[in-house]
Amino acid sequence: MKIGYPCINRSVGCSSGRTFRLSSYSDERLEETVRENLRCLQEILRFNLRESILFFRIASGLVPFASHPVCTAAWQDTFAGAFREVGRFVREHGMRISMHPDQFVVINAKDPGIVDKSVAELRYHAAVLDTMRLDGSAKIQIHVGGVYGDREASMKRFASVYSLLDESILRRLVVENDDSRYTLADCLRIHEETGVPVLFDVFHHRVNPSGVGVAEAIERSGATWRPEDGILMIDYSTPMPGGRRGRHAESLDGADFEQFLADTAPTDMDIMLEIKDKEKSALVAVGIARRDGRFLLPAER
DNA sequence: CAGTGTCAAGGTGGA
């Protein structure tokens, strides 16, 4: 079991997803930004190692505008060394990496232009992980996409676009249940059709359920991961108390997390905590999972 | 320098 947090670390004092306005794009500006982002990413990973946080989601903004036509810079060549260095560090310390393109990636869109842009964005994400020379256990998670008033047809469209994707994307892509459109049951059906592994999101499942409990949900989604995918990843969070539907909590609800671990024992999985205070909650979660017994420090692995 | 409007990209639901 590894525990992690997404994209941002509030302790190290830098961001690995710095960006700029499209209107101020230049290859120089891009190189300068990517250099800073990679430097910060390495700093975050060193922080994580010190704290036994071995799972991390890399920000999609690592290379700003990478899939936009304006970006013609050969960033994969320019920064090949730094990317490889990150990958080496990750492998050496047994870390796990994921990425999560945002809501603009909709591979089941009806508009072919949106599908093309989405595939380009997936290709960029795969290129980041490939350039780091990470294996197929480094995942790219997306949602199914839109419903467009016809869930069946939209799921079929997902499957048909999926079947045409490059191998470099297919070996990393996983699909996640969302909070309003596609449930875990929908994702499992898409898995049957396509073979895509299912990444289970506990919070979305509570908001947008499909009839099974958390333990069974994890068992079923876990069965969709192939050996080369690594052990299953899940997203875990709790709602913000008194907050609007869909908001993530400010900090970890320790009692809920402890109960969650008890409910899902003894399944091994890597847990991404989608919680606002990021590494702070990850530290608390590592402590709780240590007591649970499934979590091992690097030296114990 | 503090304050704030705006930012590549989509889908949904209400007005």
Place this chain on the structure above:
DNA sequence: TCCACCTTGACACTG
């Protein structure tokens, strides 16, 4: 048909 919302940080402009 249009707009706010989803959720979020931070760029970049204003005064």
